[in-house]
Amino acid sequence: MMKQLNYLPGLMLLLGFALPAVAVEPYYAWQVDEFAINQPLGGLQGDPARGKKVVIDKNRGNCLTCHAMPIPEEPFHGTIGPSLAGIASRLNEGQLRLRIVDEKQINPMTIMPGYYRDPKNFNLVLDEYSGKTFLTAQEVEDVVAYLMTLK
Amino acid sequence: MKRQLNKLLMIIALLVSGTVGFPLQAAEPHSGYDYLTQSTREMQDDEFANPGMVEVEKGKRLFNRVGNNGKSCATCHGAEGEKLNTKNIAHYPVYNEEFKEPFTLQMQINLCWEDQLDEVPFIYDCVDLVALETFVRSRARGEKVNVDVSGPIKPYYDAGKELYNTRFGQVDVSCAHCHEMNAGKHLRGQVLSQGQTNGFPEYRLGSGRITSLHRRMTECFRSFRAEPFDLGSEEFINLEIYLNARGNGLKIETPAVRY
Numbered sequence: 001m002m003k004q005l006n007y008l009p010g011l012m013l014l015l016g017f018a019l020p021a022v023a024v025e026p027y028y029a030w031q032v033d034e035f036a037i038n039q040p041l042g043g044l045q046g047d048p049a050r051g052k053k054v055v056i057d058k059n060r061g062n063c064l065t066c067h068a069m070p071i072p073e074e075p076f077h078g079t080i081g082p083s084l085a086g087i088a089s090r091l092n093e094g095q096l097r098l099r100i101v102d103e104k105q106i107n108p109m110t111i112m113p114g115y116y117r118d119p120k121n122f123n124l125v126l127d128e129y130s131g132k133t134f135l136t137a138q139e140v141e142d143v144v145a146y147l148m149t150l151k
Numbered sequence: 152m153k154r155q156l157n158k159l160l161m162i163i164a165l166l167v168s169g170t171v172g173f174p175l176q177a178a179e180p181h182s183g184y185d186y187l188t189q190s191t192r193e194m195q196d197d198e199f200a201n202p203g204m205v206e207v208e209k210g211k212r213l214f215n216r217v218g219n220n221g222k223s224c225a226t227c228h229g230a231e232g233e234k235l236n237t238k239n240i241a242h243y244p245v246y247n248e249e250f251k252e253p254f255t256l257q258m259q260i261n262l263c264w265e266d267q268l269d270e271v272p273f274i275y276d277c278v279d280l281v282a283l284e285t286f287v288r289s290r291a292r293g294e295k296v297n298v299d300v301s302g303p304i305k306p307y308y309d310a311g312k313e314l315y316n317t318r319f320g321q322v323d324v325s326c327a328h329c330h331e332m333n334a335g336k337h338l339r340g341q342v343l344s345q346g347q348t349n350g351f352p353e354y355r356l357g358s359g360r361i362t363s364l365h366r367r368m369t370e371c372f373r374s375f376r377a378e379p380f381d382l383g384s385e386e387f388i389n390l391e392i393y394l395n396a397r398g399n400g401l402k403i404e405t406p407a408v409r410y
Contacts, residue, residue: 064339065338065339066338075340076337076339076340077337077339078336078337078338078339079336079337080333080336080337080338080343109332111324111328111329111332111333113321113322113323113324114323117323119321121323122320122321122323123317123318123319123320123323123377124319124320124372124377124378125320125321125376125377125378126320126321126373126376126377126378127378129320129321129376132321134321134322
């Protein structure tokens with residue numbers, strides 16, 4: 001049923017309908033150097049205030065589900081991963097970026113999702129998320145900027 | 152060159168830490184019951200307070216309902232299901248020699264419904280079939296799960312184990328990531344259990360509904376943004392075989408109360 005919907009855009013084009021303009025974000029390639037991604041994704045600039053919202057938001061970063069973070073206003077923090085308090089004094093910006101983009105580069109067994117892995121690598125993704133990265137490049141940069149404030 | 156050396160060191164470190172972590176995976180099975188608060192345990196144990204008993208009653212009515220040929224399940228198995236062999240119930244899924252495929256308890260109930268009562272079979276996991284399954288499995292409360300995977304069911308068990316360890320969805324995790332490697336830890340406010348199946352079908356306090364195993368797996372798949380397999384599909388049945396066998400020795404708690 002859902003599969004058939006895939007033909008819909010093509011069909012609409014054939015029939016001469018105008019498609020609504022959907023802004024599909026390009027997937028920015030990234031490069032790992034010495035266990036870090038030193039270039040910001042797409043050259044984007046991160047914003048720590050937005051990044052803090054992303055790490056809390058259950059539908060976006062949801063980092064709190066696994067990590068304790070210095071965000072006392074949130075009642076529940078996970079214990080699956082290590083606490084991220086003071087993380088910026090242990091890891092630099094490029095190292096943090098790699099861990100958010102694809103922790104599997106460091107630990108192939110990890111439970112931590114790759115927030116900016118190539119969507120082609122995923123298995124049986126729900127239609128509504130198919131072809132998409134977990135976070136947008138901008139959200140990744142925002143989260144990096146926020147983590148950099150946790151000295 | 153230096154980078155390659157780094158990588159090698161990293162891999163060695165991982166292998167070593169991996170082996171250190173291993174005893175966790177071989178941990179003894181623990182029922183989801185062990186992760187409940189005292190008051191929820193009491194609710195499950197008290198047959199008047201356990202909300203899943205409504206489903207048991209509903210299943211019992213269907214069990215006693217007369218089919219097209221004038222017979223009911225109770226004709227063979229007793230009005231209370233007292234003639235059912237509870238040890239057999241604890242064996243499911245079993246390999247059916249006649250059909251040459253694994254049979255879940257639901258499939259067996261459905262086969263009786265069709266053949267012995269001359270009725271139209273149910274769709275897998277539909278409300279009535281889950282009610283019947285809840286009633287039948289609740290007859291074996293306290294019986295130890297005992298799935299034999301040594302015979303012709305072995306390849307299906309192996310396939311289920313493989314699925315259990317496969318990453319799915321945009322979150323890209325396997326069942327084992329939560330229920331083996333991280334059982335007992337907190338996922339925000341919730342404690343991860345081992346994901347044992349001895350209480351299914353189970354009553355969920357969150358949704359206020361009875362939930363079959365295949366529906367529970369569907370929820371898990373959606374939560375990691377993966378397209379679930381169909382209810383009653385070969386994949387879910389293989390997973391059921393693996394999961395039940397993984398909990399061999401746990402007591403059947405149907406209808407369990409869970410969050």
